[in-house]
Amino acid sequence: MDDSYRTILNAAESRLTVKKSEFIASVAPIKSHEEAAALNAEIRSVHRKARHNCYAYILRKNGDSRSSDDGEPSGTGGRPILEILRKESLCDVICVVTRYFGGILLGAAGLSRAYGKAAAAGVHAADIRVMKKSATLCIRSDYGQYDKTAALVRAHGGVVVSEAFADGVEMTADFPEENANVFMKHVGAAEIIRVGYRDFG
Numbered sequence: 001m002d003d004s005y006r007t008i009l010n011a012a013e014s015r016l017t018v019k020k021s022e023f024i025a026s027v028a029p030i031k032s033h034e035e036a037a038a039l040n041a042e043i044r045s046v047h048r049k050a051r052h053n054c055y056a057y058i059l060r061k062n063g064d065s066r067s068s069d070d071g072e073p074s075g076t077g078g079r080p081i082l083e084i085l086r087k088e089s090l091c092d093v094i095c096v097v098t099r100y101f102g103g104i105l106l107g108a109a110g111l112s113r114a115y116g117k118a119a120a121a122g123v124h125a126a127d128i129r130v131m132k133k134s135a136t137l138c139i140r141s142d143y144g145q146y147d148k149t150a151a152l153v154r155a156h157g158g159v160v161v162s163e164a165f166a167d168g169v170e171m172t173a174d175f176p177e178e179n180a181n182v183f184m185k186h187v188g189a190a191e192i193i194r195v196g197y198r199d200f201g
Helices: 033-046 078-087 107-125 143-155 177-186
Strands: 005-008 012-018 021-029 052-058 065-068 093-100 128-141 159-165 169-176 190-199
Touching: 005 021, 012 107, 021 107, 033 052, 033 093, 052 078, 065 078, 078 093, 078 107, 093 107, 128 143, 128 177, 143 159, 143 169, 143 177, 169 177, 177 190
Parallel strands: none
Antiparallel strands: 005 128, 012 021, 021 093, 052 065, 052 093, 128 169, 128 190, 159 169
């Protein structure tokens, strides 16, 4: 079973003008409903003069999702934003689209298109990554085996996180989970110290 998932690494922003209304999409990584609420409140504070701050987010845990039209006609703000996040198969991500009204009514269909287009631009401005299940190994070797061990790490898709040099070398490296056990068969002095998720590029 593939446990990988798509998310973003850093916050991003994009701007779109539709019939004099400005739509500002703010996209950011989150891990909980509380983080989503805090980020939404922060954006609302920055854009206090905006007419609307519609949002949607999806959490990886339990596949939870929320959206809000924030005063726009029902289904015209939050829903199209949420649809973009789902279309891009993203999770642990929030997108808030701020609208500064330009004086021209867009109608329900026009609003939906504008919010969806703004959200898509925000998502595409972000650094989307695929996070894979990983195992972090502690690897010990003597100095004579260092180059061979480092080459084996790379050959098995590993990424060195840290190194300590004393009587011997102690290396910490992240591996795609399926590669960790294969690597450990080649290197006896290695143990799994934690499991998680990371981007392997």
